[in-house]
Amino acid sequence: MPDYNQLWEQIRSAFENDSSMSKASYNAWVAVASPVSLKNKILTIKVPSSLHKDYWEKHLAEKFIEYAYQFADTDITPAFVIKDPNAPDPDKAQQAAEKKEEDDTQLNSRYTFDTFVTGSGNQMAHAAALAVSEDPGTLYNPLFFYGGVGLGKTHLMHAIGHQILKNNPDTRVKYVTSETFTNDFINSLQKNRQDEFHSKYRNVDLLLVDDVQFFADKEATQEEFFHTFEALYNAEKQIVLTSDRIPNEIPKLQERLVSRFKWGLSVDITPPNLETRIAILREKAIADNVDIPDETLTFIADQVDSNIRELEGAMARIQAYATLQNATITTELAGEALRSLSFGSNLAHVSIALIQSKVADYFHVTVSDLKGKKRVKSIVTPRQIAMYLARDLTDNSLPQIGTEFGGKDHTTVIHAYEKVKDDLENDEDLQRQIGDLKSELKA
Numbered sequence: 225m226p227d228y229n230q231l232w233e234q235i236r237s238a239f240e241n242d243s244s245m246s247k248a249s250y251n252a253w254v255a256v257a258s259p260v261s262l263k264n265k266i267l268t269i270k271v272p273s274s275l276h277k278d279y280w281e282k283h284l285a286e287k288f289i290e291y292a293y294q295f296a297d298t299d300i301t302p303a304f305v306i307k308d309p310n311a312p313d314p315d316k317a318q319q320a321a322e323k324k325e326e327d328d329t330q331l332n333s334r335y336t337f338d339t340f341v342t343g344s345g346n347q348m349a350h351a352a353a354l355a356v357s358e359d360p361g362t363l364y365n366p367l368f369f370y371g372g373v374g375l376g377k378t379h380l381m382h383a384i385g386h387q388i389l390k391n392n393p394d395t396r397v398k399y400v401t402s403e404t405f406t407n408d409f410i411n412s413l414q415k416n417r418q419d420e421f422h423s424k425y426r427n428v429d430l431l432l433v434d435d436v437q438f439f440a441d442k443e444a445t446q447e448e449f450f451h452t453f454e455a456l457y458n459a460e461k462q463i464v465l466t467s468d469r470i471p472n473e474i475p476k477l478q479e480r481l482v483s484r485f486k487w488g489l490s491v492d493i494t495p496p497n498l499e500t501r502i503a504i505l506r507e508k509a510i511a512d513n514v515d516i517p518d519e520t521l522t523f524i525a526d527q528v529d530s531n532i533r534e535l536e537g538a539m540a541r542i543q544a545y546a547t548l549q550n551a552t553i554t555t556e557l558a559g560e561a562l563r564s565l566s567f568g569s570n571l572a573h574v575s576i577a578l579i580q581s582k583v584a585d586y587f588h589v590t591v592s593d594l595k596g597k598k599r600v601k602s603i604v605t606p607r608q609i610a611m612y613l614a615r616d617l618t619d620n621s622l623p624q625i626g627t628e629f630g631g632k633d634h635t636t637v638i639h640a641y642e643k644v645k646d647d648l649e650n651d652e653d654l655q656r657q658i659g660d661l662k663s664e665l666k667a
């Protein structure tokens with residue numbers, strides 16, 4: 225196996241000599257990439273932006289694998305990491321300190337209260353997070369954040385960790401996703417190291433567990449988490465949890481965990497309104513040190529109303545586009561960038577209204593039927609399918625979907641989603657119908 229620099233050099237030069245790739249394209253995508261490491265047959269490549277990462281994954285990865293096979297004589301998988309071109313170069317001491325913090329606690333140094341923009345959708349969650357940071361372990365324990373994807377649950381959870389560490393640097397903070405907790409637990413069983421596992425999770429002052437909905441169905445992990453929870457709670461250690469839904473709606477979550485999750489405070493985060501989205505973009509422009517007119521920020525915030533991760537993605541794309549074009553950012557350029565650089569799925573722009581109209585046509589019912597209350601099967605099934613698609617293809621929260629379906633409760637939406645998802649396993653007619661509808665929605 226060649227070393228990673230050598231292998232990359234061969235691949236890079238193959239791209240350079242590839243007649244199907246223009247010089248401009250080579251310069252834009254390949255020349256700006258550099259190798260980082262080669263481990264377990266994964267060649268990690270550093271690229272300047274998420275735009276580059278998307279492009280590599282969608283358009284160049286296949287060729288990369290072909291070339292790599294020619295030179296290394298084995299399958300090599302590419303992995304892309306983004307180097308932040310605007311990141312300030314902190315001095316070494318600070319870098320080392322941040323690194324240590326991230327190593328020990330797994331906290332992302334960007335996710336602090338300072339960088340968190342508040343608006344009506346997250347005000348309560350923000351206030352609760354601040355309160356817990358000032359008085360951990362007693363006030364709201366556990367603190368439970370729930371809400372749709374990319375709305376800042378993880379960010380707030382990390383902010384609590386940073387703040388508590390700032391107030392008391394000796395605090396032992398641990399952040400994990402529920403998946404990491406599960407994997408750690410399984411490993412400890414396999415290696416007969418349960419004591420080590422217990423001391424890792426029970427000797428902390430603040431435990432942050434992200435995305436606990438993934439505990440659904442995992443009985444043994446739930447059992448273990450229950451004991452971790454009890455140990456920490458009884459010792460008045462703060463626990464913060466996040467999930468995409470409220471505890472009662474996490475399928476197959478033990479009743480005693482559901483009730484414990486509700487002991488403290490549960491707060492939801494809902495999607496940001498236009499003003500908050502603009503404020504978030506403005507903060508980001510300041511942090512990245514780029515000059516963007518207010519009118520352009522409003523334009524971007526208007527285009528992306530789903531979630532904050534998407535909003536940040538759009539902004540990164542526009543910045544990368546401006547860099548590639550060597551142009552300043554204007555509304556016109558932002559519009560171009562969002563149009564020509566939308567590599568994402570073409571389902572990204574699907575709205576609930578569009579889904580309702582396509583589903584109504586497909587099943588020969590009306591949109592009012594879908595939004596209404598009639599319980600006949602010929603309407604109930606299309607209604608549930610439309611709710612399923614709304615949950616699957618859009619970033620709207622459950623309550624929002626409920627509202628769009630004539631003011632239904634979000635539990636009705638969850639029920640519809642779960643039912644269609646279960647039926648899809650075996651029902652071929654349903655699989656075909658959903659397939660047809662998705663292709664229509666893509667068109």
Ligand SMILES: Nc1ncnc2c1ncn2[C@@H]1O[C@H](COP(=O)(O)OP(=O)(O)OP(=O)(O)O)[C@@H](O)[C@H]1O
Nearest residue numbers: 339340341372373374375376377378379504532533
């Ligand atoms: N209010 C906010 N102000 C500034 N940035 C925000 C805010 N909310 C979210 N973000 C940013 O949006 C991105 C997504 O947020 P985060 O990862 O916290 O979402 P999440 O709710 O945990 O999503 P998931 O359910 O996918 O885990 C992050 O980069 C975060 O910093």
